[in-house]
Structure formats: structure tokens, C-alpha cells
Amino acid sequence: MKRLATLLALLSAAGFAHAGLKPGDSLTPYEIKNVETGKEYCQVCAYAGKAAKVVAFGKLKDEKFWADLKKLQDLQTSYTKLGVFAQIIDSQDAKAINTAAKKHGIAFPVVVAKQKDWDKAYKVEGVSRTIYYAQGNNKIAWTGVGLDDSASAELQEKVKKDLAG
Numbered sequence: 001m002k003r004l005a006t007l008l009a010l011l012s013a014a015g016f017a018h019a020g021l022k023p024g025d026s027l028t029p030y031e032i033k034n035v036e037t038g039k040e041y042c043q044v045c046a047y048a049g050k051a052a053k054v055v056a057f058g059k060l061k062d063e064k065f066w067a068d069l070k071k072l073q074d075l076q077t078s079y080t081k082l083g084v085f086a087q088i089i090d091s092q093d094a095k096a097i098n099t100a101a102k103k104h105g106i107a108f109p110v111v112v113a114k115q116k117d118w119d120k121a122y123k124v125e126g127v128s129r130t131i132y133y134a135q136g137n138n139k140i141a142w143t144g145v146g147l148d149d150s151a152s153a154e155l156q157e158k159v160k161k162d163l164a165g
Helices: 002-018 063-078 093-105 118-122 147-162
Strands: 033-034 040-042 052-058 081-086 112-113 129-133 140-145
Touching: 033 093, 052 063, 063 081, 063 129, 063 147, 093 112, 140 147
Parallel strands: 052 081, 081 112
Antiparallel strands: 033 040, 033 112, 052 129, 129 140
């Protein structure tokens, strides 16, 4: 019985280790590269003047991801205090990424990670994920997988509440 309890505890811990980040978790800085400008910078530091930030992670050829980014483009247009950027997780092809961003009307930065181990901290693990976080403490305020209508409305309400005033 003791072995079974130990095994279950280990499996549970392994499951939590692979779970995505959740509200209240802190973000770990790492270096990114803007595919349009070629500029490299710290992704947590990128919007120092913004009150809040959204980062969306996704795959280059995932049309649902690009549809999610269009929703984020509208959100950013509505809130000048909000910084938004997207990270492509399955390609480093700046030309292809830039072409896709322009095709889908995305004006905010689309980036790739410079560090190979960035996913150890973020636990995206190949899944399209959106993270909203506060400027001062870089703590996650909201996160979701994909941005269906319900998740998009939830995020928009959170941003509206946080940036009111």
C-alpha cells in the first residue's frame, strides 16, 4: 500500500510539472527575436511602459491560432495600455512568419524564442496558449488554451477591469 501511495504521488507530481502555467504563477524572462525587425530583447521586459501584457503561443500553420491573434489585435486596438505579442513555437523561418502575420493583418510583434529551453519555464508543450499578465509583478492574471468566444470574452472582461481608469 505504501508503494502504491508513493507511485501515485510521483505520477501526480509529474502531471503538475507538465501542466501549463496558471494564474498567480510568475513569468521567467528569456530572449526573443522580432521576426519583422530582427531586434532581440527580453520578452518580459519588452513592454515596460504598458500596464498589462498578453502573449500568445502557437504554430505557424495553425489557422485557429491566427484567428485567435485577430481577436488579440482587436483587443490591443481597444486598449493602448495593453501590450500584445505572439510567439511562433514550431518555426524559426522569419520570412514565412512575417508573411503569415501580414496575411492575417497582425500588426503587433510576432517573435521566436532565442533560447532553446524557454518551454521548461512556460510549459506550452506545443499547445496554442494565451497568457495575460500584469506589468509590475509579471504574475499571470489569466491564461487559456486557444481563444474561443467564451475565453475571448473572459479575457476581454479581465483586461477591461484591470485597465479601467
